[in-house]
Amino acid sequence: MAKQRQTIRDFSAESNLFLRRCLFAVFFCLLLIFVILSNLFSLQIDQFEDYKIRADGNRIKVVPVAPNRGIIYDRNGTIIAENKPVFNLEISIEEVPNLDTTLAALKKLLQLSDTDIARFERNRKRQRRFQPVTLKSNMSEERVAIFSAHQHLFDGVSVEASLSRFYPYGSALTHVLGYVSKINERDLNLIASWGAQSNYAATKNIGKQGIERYYEERLHGKVGYAKLEVDSKGRTLRVLEENAPIAGEDLVLNIDIELQLYVQSQLLERRGSVVVSDPRDGGVLAMYSNPSYDPNLFVNGISQKDYSTLIQNPDRPLLNRAVQGQYPPASLIKPHLALLGLEYQVVTAKTKIQDKGFYQLKDVEHIWRDWLRRGHGIVDIKRSIEVSCDTFFYEMAYKLGIDNIYEYMSQFGFGEYTNIDLLEESDGNMPSRGWKRAKFNQPWYIGDTISVGIGQGYWTATPVQLLDSINTIINDGQRFRPQLLRAIKQDNIDIPETLNEATPVQVLSPENWALVKQAMQDTVRLPHGTAHKAFRNATYSSSGKTGTAQLFSVGQDENVDDLIIADYLKDNAMYLGYAPSDAPQISVIVALENAGGGGSNAAPISRSVMDYWLGEKYARQ
Structure with a gap:
């Protein structure tokens, strides 16, 4: 067998090939560095404001703050319609992983009724997007304490303090004051006709009858806004900035509450009405229609049973005679x-x-x-x-x-x-x-x-x-x-x-x-x-x-x-x-x-x- 001849290596060609590869690698690395630097420039300089807003959106939440509704007084300075502090259980739906599971757990924990759940579902359909929906209004201190001990288990659920309308004289002034109740579709259309959608961004109740309805725009006030710093689960860490709402106007009526209560006592079981005025200026001193009803039933949502009792009453208590x-x-x-x-x-x-x-x-x-x-x-x-x-x-x-x-x-x-x-x-x-x-x-x-x-x-x-x-x-x-x-x-x-x-x-x-x-x-x-x-x-x-x-x-x-x-x-x-x-x-x-x-x-x-x-x-x- 003949001995194979060894090939002589071309060092010059190999050197050139190596050099070309090194240059390509260096160019490629430089190109990558340029792309990275360009992206960094774009992210940190060109699009800084956009991404800053997005980042703040994850960290900072701007929420509307409802104004306090105006107080109503009688002619002598006695409060006849006021605002009482209450605690409401609210759910931010977009922050809840599984709504059905959460509702079931809350129902068991807080002994909620089927009426509470049904009312929540109705409110959920009417509520504006991204706004919390009330599950339970006017919670007792006991229920607030129970939920607070288990709040870590419920993402997107919180107890919020707010002011709720209260009528201390109940049925005596119903047909004068009327009442406030939850905003419905018809109310939303009315608010839109006023061009006041933004002013009602945090408002849940609106005047439905009487003085509350007639002077709604004056009693309501102007909405405020608050910037909140929140964690990854949406929980508030601190208030960064606050634009306080402007409370509604306080109204003084011509009504004399003592006379009003006296008139009520005179009608007893009779169907009818009594109106008393000062003829010198037309001021209405008393106005009572009998039978009447308690307007506080409507403030946080009247039950179907109570409402049926009212509308089926042959004496028509809802009528302001x-x-x-x-x-x-x-x-x-x-x-x-x-x-x-x-x-x-x-x-x-x-x-x-x-x-x-x-x-x-x-x-x-x-x-x-x-x-x-x-x-x-x-x-x-x-x-x-x-x-x-x-x-x-x-x-x-x-x-x-x-x-x-x-x-x-x-x-x-x-x-x-x-x-x-x-x-x-x-x-x-x-x-x-x-x-x-x-x-x-x-x-x-x-x-x-x-x-x-x-x-x-x-x-x-x-x-x-x-x-x-x-x-x-x-x-x-x-x-x-x-x-x-x-x-x-x-x-x-x-x-x-x-x-x-x-x-x-x-x-x-x-x-x-x-x-x-x-x-x-x-x-x-x-x-x-x-x-x-x-x-x-x-x-x-x-x-x-x-x-x-x-x-x-x-x-x-x-x-x-x-x-x-x-x-x-x-x-x-x-x-x-x-x-x-x-x-x-x-x-x-x-x-x-x-x-x-x-x-x-x-x-x-x-x-x-x-x-x-x-x-x-x-x-x-």
Whole structure:
């Protein structure tokens, strides 16, 4: 075998190859260093602000802070709506690993009910994203302690302290104050229409009824914000910066809480309402509708059982009868119609008629009865008010006609809102030819006008409208509309609210005011007056008018005294009055449903209220 020849190595070629490889490696390393440096430059300089914000977003949480709701006071400085500290169990859903498991564990640990869980699910659907959802409101100290001992087991769950609305006088002021409750979809749409979404970022409750609803934007205040440093689990480590919220305005109402409680005590089990005002400025001193309910039930979410009890109650406690109850005004409007008759010279102070107990038009078989079957004998306009003679007003209404009645009574505010500071108000109905044609597609008949002459037929009014109308008579046509808000409290100083005035009622003969007011005083003062018995031996002078509103028609040949009448068809008892007669300080409307005669049922309550206001209360002060 031949011996193989050894190849001679080319050191120059190998050296060149090695050099090229080294250069490539160095270039590659330099390129990597350049890329790294470029990325570092981009991250630390070019995109510094962006990544700083992201980093802070993981470390710092900006949360909205709800403002404290304004306090509500009565006219004497007594708190009637306040904020109480409470503890709520809240869940930040995006921080919870397994929501179903967490809810099950919390339910067992804190003995939560199925209602609590169901309410949480409803709130969760309505709540804005990334906002905590309340699982349990108003937790007891025991439950707070139990959860605190186990909080480390529940990521995203915390107990938060907050202020909750509280109404110390409960059902006594429900229909005045209303209540606050959880924000729902309709409320969110309303807030959006105000352009105030950001201002409600941390707010869970909103005014739903009464003063709370009417003055929501003033009571709510302005939202604040806080920057919090948090750990990896979202728990707050410290507060970095705080922009404090601005509390809502504190309101002072015209309501006198002692008078309000007294009025409540007078109604007892009767269905109806009482409204008391100062006729000198229209300020509402008391407004109570019976039956009522406790508004605190709604603040943290009313249970289905409690709500069903309220809406199924045949006495309708949710209805504010003072501003929503629409009743035939009956004889309460006879003083107003007397003014109209005098103004249009259909009657004079000397006009007299023979009341035989009924009224009948020539060639018409139908008769319209007086409430006193034997009649009142010879009466003039003044006595017809004092004894509440229907026949006189049948005749006067016939002569006036519905067009004149409609035009003049509209000046007193009948058929329109009084603009009292409650959104729940009804406007009642002041009938006219046009209204009947639009409503029933029927013409207006003479009989319709005659019924309107005693406040019956299609005419309906709310108690607050009737009180507004009597205040207009007291002030000789000047109109101070009913008003609940008295002032705004700032730094313990009450800044008065502007009065709610309307266009005055003009009369051609000012002495007509005096005649009508004298007749109302004699209704109380003289023995034959329909309110004399109720006000006998009063230590002050007063004026008023009784009313008994009939709720069904009696046949021409029937005697109402012989009929068996269902409770819900019995007459409404009403009284409208003021005192003292020469310098009125108080005006009162009492409206009782299905209670019977106004003089025997409503007037005594008015007497008690006036006695309290003009006697007992001021004697104590």
